[in-house]
Amino acid sequence: MPLTHRRAAQKKAELLEQLRAMELPAQTFRDWCPMLDDQLLSLMVGELCDRLRLMFFGNLAQDWSEFVLTDLGIYRYESVDIGPESRGFQCRQDLEDYLHLRQLRVSVEQGADLADIVPPLLAFSSSNPYLCSRQSCLLFQIAQQLERSGELEQALLLYQQSAHGEARWRQIRVLEQLGRDAEAYDQALAFSQTPGSDEESQRLERALTRLQRKLGLQMVKKPKAASETRIDLVLPAPTHGSVEIAVRDHLQQDDAPVHYVENTLLCSLFGLLCWEAIFAPLPGSFFHPFHSGPVDLHSPDFYAPAANTCSNAVYCNLNNPTTGN
Known part of the structure; x- marks a missing residue:
């Protein structure tokens, strides 16, 4: 039965609404299209x-x-x-391991019981660094969920098993939440000897200062910051452009051009x-x-x-x- 208001540029949702408004009875495909072959082919x-x-x-x-x-x-x-x-997978087992980790991640996203996911995830092992990094990311993701739900001991265990870039820093925070400040201080001190990144180094430095204060330890004085050269300018409000452009124009000289980049x-x-x-x-x-x-x-x-x-x-x-x- 043709649709009365069908147009070439009409969206599928609009066509579907027209079909629903006609209140046609439910039928099999053979009833709808009796002139077609009985056989339907599907790509499997x-x-x-x-x-x-x-x-x-x-x-x-x-x-x-x-x-x-x-x-x-x-x-x-x-x-x-x-x-x-350079291939991501060097053998068939790498492929199977990837699909295994992916299925575990999908289960986590669908809200499956973590008690059924964590044991096989911790038991996973591979010589492929790419797959190991995916395992670490999933461990970190689950640990974050546990931390947010207040299951701190379980979260700490997974953070310790993960090589994720933020896992060591989160260990310190969880230990502080558990009231194990002395252990957190020792861990932060050990991690600060070999920081994984500038961001982790800064976070560990702040954690050490905070934990020294909590534990009543002698505060380590920070080295004085290098002195900086400062120029104070008082300029008219720019009529067009930004403040940076106004400063650029003020400092501009023929023999010393200034560029704002x-x-x-x-x-x-x-x-x-x-x-x-x-x-x-x-x-x-x-x-x-x-x-x-x-x-x-x-x-x-x-x-x-x-x-x-x-x-x-x-x-x-x-x-x-x-x-x-």
Whole structure:
């Protein structure tokens, strides 16, 4: 039965509303379309296609539309010379382990009982750093849930088992919530000897100061900050533009031009100088041609291999300014 108000540009939701308004009886497909063949064919290789997509991309978030969007110029990626050693999965077991971890994560998101998820997650082991990082992220995610729900002892256990970048810092906070300040102080002191990042170093420094005060320990004096050169200006309110532009115009001289660039200049220069290092085809950094940056950029062990590559790239670029991008 044709729809009376159907238009070519009409949305499916509008067509559905028209069908519902007609109050047609429920029928089988054969009753609706008696002239078609009795046989309906369905493609039953969805799971296989997902596995092939996972093998190529290293994740199930990207799909084959990346090829089309890249050809159309909508997505643009840096060309990286990717070899067999750069693959996200080196064997079939890596693939099975990824799907196992993904199923555990889906179960967490669907609100499954954590008591059924934590034991197999803690028992998981792999020689693949990419999979280990995914395990650490999921452990950290569950630990956060437990911490928010007040199950601090269980949260502490998972934080201790996780290599997530914020797991050590959260251990200190949980120990403080448990009233175990002396243990928190010892942990913070030990972690501060080998901080994983500048952010963690600053957080541990604040924690040590707070815990020293709580425990009545002698406060360690902070080194005095380096003196700064300050210029105080009193300028008329700008009639157009911002305060920064007004300061730029005031300081401008013919023999000493002034440019206002905020943080963009240094970041851009650093990116150009270290471009070869950022997009070096190190194992575990790029799995396929559709990465906008290294996969392991935020992993705890990113610094060591990247620092060596960056040093070499900077040396080459400084001695040969025509190299790089």
